[in-house]
Amino acid sequence: MAFDPTGQEGPVAVNKLQLRSVRCSEGGLYISGMKTGGLLHFNGSKIQMLAEAPKGSQDAQVFRNGLLLNDSRAGVLRYSGDDDGTEDRALEVPYFEASDHQRHDPDELRMLKRGYARGLCVLSGTLVAGGSTPAGISLYNLKENRKLLTVRFTKNQREAINDIILWPH
Numbered sequence: 152m153a154f155d156p157t158g159q160e161g162p163v164a165v166n167k168l169q170l171r172s173v174r175c176s177e178g179g180l181y182i183s184g185m186k187t188g189g190l191l192h193f194n195g196s197k198i199q200m201l202a203e204a205p206k207g208s209q210d211a212q213v214f215r216n217g218l219l220l221n222d223s224r225a226g227v228l229r230y231s232g233d234d235d236g237t238e239d240r241a242l243e244v245p246y247f248e249a250s251d252h253q254r255h256d257p258d259e260l261r262m263l264k265r266g267y268a269r270g271l272c273v274l275s276g277t278l279v280a281g282g283s284t285p286a287g288i289s290l291y292n293l294k295e296n297r298k299l300l301t302v303r304f305t306k307n308q309r310e311a312i313n314d315i316i317l318w319p320h
Contacts, residue, residue, distance in 0.1 A: 167186065168184045168185075168186050168187050169184045169185035169186045169187075169209075170182060170183070170184035170187070171183060171184045171185060171209035171210060171269075172184075172209065172210050172211070172212070172271075174212055178192075178194070179192055179193050179194040179195060180192070180193040181193075181201070181211075181212060181213065182198075183204070183208070183209060183210065183211035183212070183220070184209060185206075185207055185208070185209055185223070186206070187204075187211075188200065188203060188204065188206070189201070189202050189203040189204040189208075189211065189218075190202045190204065190211040190212070190213070190218060190220075201213070202218045202231075204218065204220050204222075204229075205222050205224065205225065205229075206224065207222065207223050207224035207225075208220045208221060208222050208223065208224075208229075209221050209223055209268075209269065210268075210269070210270065210271035212271065212273070214230065214273060214279075215232060215276065216232055216233055216238075217230060217231045217232035217233065217238065218230070218231050219271065219273070219279065220271070221244075221268035221269060221270075221271055221281060222241070222268065223267050223268045223269060225241070226243060226244050226246060226266035226267065226268060227241045227242055227243050227244060227268065228240075228241075228242045228244060228268055228271070228279065228281045228289075228291055229241050229242075230279075230293050238293075240293055240296050242291050242293075242296070242297070242298055243266070243298070244266050244267070244268045244281060244283040244289060245266065245283050245287055245289060245301045245303070246266035266283065266284070267283060267284040267311070268281060268282070268283055269282050269283065269284065269311055269312060269313055270282030270288075270311075270312040270313050270314050270315040271315065272315035272316055272317060274290075274317065277292055277293050277294040277295075278290060278291070278292055278293075278299075279291045279293060280315050281315070282311065282312025282313065282314075282315055283301075283311070283312065284308060284310075284311040285303065285304075285305050285306055285307055285308045285309075285310055285311065286303070286304040286305045286307075286310040286311055286312050287301055287302060287303035287304060287312065288301070288302050288304075288312055288315065289301040289302075
């Protein structure tokens with residue numbers, strides 16, 4: 152039986168894995184989320200763990216010979232390259248103080264996720280763009296292991312960059 156998303160039959164609608172990204176390539180689907188434990192690979196017949204990642208990571212993807220992801224809980228963009236660890240990177244996403252934000256009530260302040268990494272786009276073999284809360288984008292040079300610049304579009308913590316893509320692609 153084929154799954155029809157508009158029909159009544161099918162899996163129960165739950166969000167146990169908190170999926171954040173699904174990427175398609177010739178090799179299959181690459182799936183990651185806040186609770187997947189890493190980067191999952193679906194080859195058309197089965198799902199396997201391709202690479203483990205810290206809990207709370209998102210936007211995981213294969214990059215060069217390793218794994219690139221947003222470690223949102225730690226507030227860093229991570230790249231784990233070759234097996235000997237010489238290419239491992241952990242670059243901080245922008246973190247702003249509460250005073251940097253627009254005024255908000257105390258209930259909203261508890262929900263504020265300053266320095267929360269989200270959205271990730273490979274620009275070249277060394278350059279990566281990553282989003283953060285409040286809505287901002289940073290450009291990282293993985294080869295030089297440094298953040299080059301950050302552009303913040305708002306001080307409103309309710310707004311965030313959730314996806315970044317090259318256009319046209």
